[in-house]
Structures are given as C-alpha cells and as structure tokens.
Amino acid sequence: MVRPGGRSARVQTSVHTAVRELEAELGRDALTVPLVAARAGVTPSTIYRRWGDLQELLSDVAVERLRPETPPEDRGDLASDLDAWAEQFLEEMASPPGRAYIRDALLGDPDGDNAGQCSAYAAEQIKVILARAAGRGEPTPDVETVIDRVVAPIMYRILFRPAGLDAPYARRLVAGLLAATS
Incomplete structure (x- = not known):
C-alpha cells in the first residue's frame, strides 16, 4: 500500500517533475529511466519498482497532465x-x-x-x-x-x-x- 504522503509522494512528485523537465529540454525520445532517475534524485531501481518501466512511468505522468x-x-x-x-x-x-x-x-x-x-x-x-x-x-x-x-x-x-x-x-x-x- 502506497502512503498518500511522505516519501512516496515526494518521490512521485520529483520523478514526474523530472519527466516533464527532461521532455521539454531533450524531447520525449531521449527519455530513459536512468536519466529521469538522475534528475529526480532517486535510483533507477526506485522507478522500476514503482512504475515497472519507462512506458508505465510516462503513462502515469500523462494521466496527471490530463487532469483538469x-x-x-x-x-x-x-x-x-x-x-x-x-x-x-x-x-x-x-x-x-x-x-x-x-x-x-x-x-x-x-x-x-x-x-x-x-x-x-x-x-x-x-x-x-x-x-x-x-x-x-x-x-x-x-x-x-x-x-x-x-x-x-x-x-x-x-x-x-x-x-x-x-x-x-x-x-x-x-x-x-x-x-x-x-
């Protein structure tokens, strides 16, 4: 069970922010899990554990972007x-x-x-x-x-x-x- 606040929320926020920033700077095709992890200040394994792969991470970020x-x-x-x-x-x-x-x-x-x-x-x-x-x-x-x-x-x-x-x-x-x- 993921806690609604605390470290889990901070990780999600920092990873989502890293995806958006890197996508704006480098383009979507240049995104990699290690690149996002480095920008977010987490390990790649943190991203793999939480999202599975880059596509699932991009999916999660997209859902947040589609929120009115x-x-x-x-x-x-x-x-x-x-x-x-x-x-x-x-x-x-x-x-x-x-x-x-x-x-x-x-x-x-x-x-x-x-x-x-x-x-x-x-x-x-x-x-x-x-x-x-x-x-x-x-x-x-x-x-x-x-x-x-x-x-x-x-x-x-x-x-x-x-x-x-x-x-x-x-x-x-x-x-x-x-x-x-x-």
Whole structure:
C-alpha cells in the first residue's frame, strides 16, 4: 500500500517533475529511466519498482497532465456550459500534446486503470456542469449520457478519424445531446 504522503509522494512528485523537465529540454525520445532517475534524485531501481518501466512511468505522468486544472466555466445555462466545456475538451485532447498524453496514458496501462482515471476526470467536470444546471432548475441528462453522446464520439474521432475536429463539431454533439434530452 502506497502512503498518500511522505516519501512516496515526494518521490512521485520529483520523478514526474523530472519527466516533464527532461521532455521539454531533450524531447520525449531521449527519455530513459536512468536519466529521469538522475534528475529526480532517486535510483533507477526506485522507478522500476514503482512504475515497472519507462512506458508505465510516462503513462502515469500523462494521466496527471490530463487532469483538469480548473472547474468548468459557468456560462449561466446548460447549453452554454456544455458547449464551452466540450470545445475546450476537444481542443485540449486533439492538440498534439493532448494526443501524446492520450497515447502515453493508454500504452502504459495494461489493466485500464489510467483510462478509467481519465474518464473519471471528464465525469467529474460533467457532474459540476449538470449540478449547476439542476440548481438553476434546468432539465439535465445523466453523466453517462453526456459521456456517451459527447465525450465518446470526440475521443473516437481523436483516435481514429481526426478530420473535422473543431468547435462546431463539439457544439453539434452537445446540440444533439440536448435535443434528445428535452
């Protein structure tokens, strides 16, 4: 069992920071476990014990990078809130760094935990939007319906059919969701 604080948290923070710094300085292809370990001030065996290999480490770092930094913007109504969130989600995930983080998160994740965590991040953001709308008395779909009708098509298109990924596409998904919900 990994303790939530203490040395374990410090090691994770220093290793994640080392990965981000080295990736910015040298590029992703130059990363090695010994290089990351030296920068983080830990032994390579510490990284191998905790993450297994470089790909699992990159996956862990990617999941943290995919975590939203702020709550979704409140634009005053459900349609506007979902439009703004879906546009931002699409823009971030479809960007070259976003695609690299998605790839890394999935490649180093044989059991699906990282994919589940990324999904939970989106669900948390959606819950905030839906709770605000419900508080205003607006009818709302459930979280899973938003995932199925907005998030899933965006992610599928990012991974397999990236043409046409733009703000109007995100807004069409939201409009279809809301039309089906009314």
